[in-house]
Amino acid sequence: MSRLADILAQMDEKRARRPGLGGIPHLGEGAEPRRQWRILGTLVIVVAMGALSLTLWLRPEVLAPPTATPPALVSGPAPVSLAAIQAPPPRERVASLMQDGLVAARNGEIETAAAAFRKASEMDPGDAEAWTNLGVVLIRSGDEVRGVEAFRRALRAVPGHPEAHRNLAVALDRQGRGSEAARHYRAFLAGSAADNPDRAVILARLEAMSAGRAAE
Numbered sequence: 001m002s003r004l005a006d007i008l009a010q011m012d013e014k015r016a017r018r019p020g021l022g023g024i025p026h027l028g029e030g031a032e033p034r035r036q037w038r039i040l041g042t043l044v045i046v047v048a049m050g051a052l053s054l055t056l057w058l059r060p061e062v063l064a065p066p067t068a069t070p071p072a073l074v075s076g077p078a079p080v081s082l083a084a085i086q087a088p089p090p091r092e093r094v095a096s097l098m099q100d101g102l103v104a105a106r107n108g109e110i111e112t113a114a115a116a117f118r119k120a121s122e123m124d125p126g127d128a129e130a131w132t133n134l135g136v137v138l139i140r141s142g143d144e145v146r147g148v149e150a151f152r153r154a155l156r157a158v159p160g161h162p163e164a165h166r167n168l169a170v171a172l173d174r175q176g177r178g179s180e181a182a183r184h185y186r187a188f189l190a191g192s193a194a195d196n197p198d199r200a201v202i203l204a205r206l207e208a209m210s211a212g213r214a215a216e
Helices: 003-017 031-058 082-086 090-106 110-123 128-140 144-157 162-174 178-191 198-215
Strands: none
Touching: 090 110, 090 128, 110 128, 128 144, 128 162, 144 162, 162 178, 162 198, 178 198
């Protein structure tokens, strides 16, 4: 073996025995060291991934508290009180009182009729007919002041109510309040039906009132 071959052999032997850092062969020292580095790198990556997976698996998971779902609303019929079942609706009650008042008035029971009409007007203040009927029976009983007030209440409820205008006009006429009475007579004519039998009487009364003023 030549000196050069011996020297090269010695160099190869030294290179093979020279350890790298921590016993790991140096990079770039042939194909075998490079393969060992690749294996070592793969092991390092596998160990690191395994440690990370273990950390993630062991980490406590914070669970959101379960959301309480409110119970669904169930619609049903509204509760009905016993009083509502037993008592008739206000409109029906008013109609019943009006009928009672008319029957009592025909029988000459003026106080009973007045009580029925008064109750009806209290239950439904917007019922002009109840106020008008109350005014009629009050005047029949001799209470013209409250009778006139009842007619005025009827006109406040329904300003164009023909019978309220007629009855108020008659009451005012009897009291000698001709100008105001004539205004309500004309309001009756404007609001009443053409076939109302009272129209002829009212027209005649207005002509007589007009003639009386002309004579004065």
